Amino acid sequence: MMDKKIEEVVNEQLNTELWSCNLYIAFQVYFEKQELPVLALWLKNQRQKKADRIQKLTTYLLGEDAFVSIRGFEYKADKWQSPVVALNSLFEHEQYFHKQVNDFMNFARYMGDDALQALVLDLYTDEVHVSDFLVELLRMLVKEWRRQLPLE
Numbered sequence: 191m192m193d194k195k196i197e198e199v200v201n202e203q204l205n206t207e208l209w210s211c212n213l214y215i216a217f218q219v220y221f222e223k224q225e226l227p228v229l230a231l232w233l234k235n236q237r238q239k240k241a242d243r244i245q246k247l248t249t250y251l252l253g254e255d256a257f258v259s260i261r262g263f264e265y266k267a268d269k270w271q272s273p274v275v276a277l278n279s280l281f282e283h284e285q286y287f288h289k290q291v292n293d294f295m296n297f298a299r300y301m302g303d304d305a306l307q308a309l310v311l312d313l314y315t316d317e318v319h320v321s322d323f324l325v326e327l328l329r330m331l332v333k334e335w336r337r338q339l340p341l342e
Contacts, residue, residue: 192254201259203294204247211240274335281328
């Protein structure tokens with residue numbers, strides 16, 4: 191039987207991945223409409239990684255005879271006024287998600303559950319480094335685009 195705290199935290203991470211995946215779809219569609227295909231493609235690839243993680247988290251819970259709790263989402267796509275505003279929103283999301291992943295990794299280490307630690311390492315070891323790179327790249331792009339925009 192899975193520890194209730196582990197079950198709760200894994201379900202929370204599962205729901206974070208689901209929410210993030212939905213947000214990435216909205217960003218992808220927006221950037222496609224803005225004719226920024228490289229960014230849209232990157233978001234599509236990230237969305238697929240999230241779908242894979244969602245599957246692994248669900249499989250882990252079900253394999254341990256734990257309860258899978260998927261919350262309903264009320265989601266309204268933001269109407270970003272410009273690509274810079276959208277990039278800033280994406281940047282904020284990446285910072286939030288990066289913190290969630292770090293907290294999840296720290297929890298797994300603290301609990302000392304070998305199966306949970308193996309799952310977390312499988313899901314996020316490379317992602318933490320990619321997120322750091324992405325956050326810096328987005329920060330650089332937002333600063334550069336702000337310099338190119340006319341002052342209001």
